Amino acid sequence: MKTTHKGFTVIEISLIIVIALTASIVFFMQKNSLQVAARDDKRKTAINAMYYALEKSYYPAHKSYPAVINAGVLSNVDPELFNDPSGLTVGATDSDYRYEPTNCNGDICEKYTLRSILENESDYVKTNSN
Numbered sequence: 607m608k609t610t611h612k613g614f615t616v617i618e619i620s621l622i623i624v625i626a627l628t629a630s631i632v633f634f635m636q637k638n639s640l641q642v643a644a645r646d647d648k649r650k651t652a653i654n655a656m657y658y659a660l661e662k663s664y665y666p667a668h669k670s671y672p673a674v675i676n677a678g679v680l681s682n683v684d685p686e687l688f689n690d691p692s693g694l695t696v697g698a699t700d701s702d703y704r705y706e707p708t709n710c711n712g713d714i715c716e717k718y719t720l721r722s723i724l725e726n727e728s729d730y731v732k733t734n735s736n
Contacts, residue, residue, distance in 0.1 A: 642725045645691045649702055649722040650730050652687040656696075656705070657720055657732040659683045665736055670714040675705045690722075 614622075659680040660671060675696055677685035688695050690702035697705055702723045709716035720732040 646724045646726055646730075648691055649724060652690075652703065653720050653722045653730055653732055655683050655687050656680060660718070660720075661735055665734075668714075670716065671707060671718045671734060673707050673710055673713045673715055 656675060659682050660675070663682055664680060665671060672679045675688075677683065677688055688703070692700075692702065694701035694703075696703040704719075704721040706719040706721065707715035708718065717734045719734075722730040724730055
């Protein structure tokens with residue numbers, strides 16, 4: 607007479623644990639990668655919004671660029687976009703966003719560079735088109 611044992615062997619349980627651990631490691635690596643990409647996309651969106659506000663609204667009205675940018679200067683940009691993912695505003699020490707005006711005479715500048723520090727790529731840079 608044969609006796610049958612119900613349950614799993616040590617090898618089967620070990621295999622299931624290894625598969626579960628591997629899947630969880632892959633999941634967390636992908637999750638981190640997606641979060642980094644989302645933060646980089648947010649940075650690019652913010653720089654693009656500031657760039658288009660400067661080029662399409664500010665420059666045609668003033669025939670120059672401002673020495674500093676903020677929500678008061680570029681009122682048609684969502685104020686939240688002036689804060690990087692860490693909450694620091696454009697130009698603040700350690701901010702991911704930089705506005706670098708050049709050829710300035712007081713508050714009137716001829717050129718600028720907008721820059722964002724990205725995590726997965728090189729800096730995202732936009733310069734004046736005029």
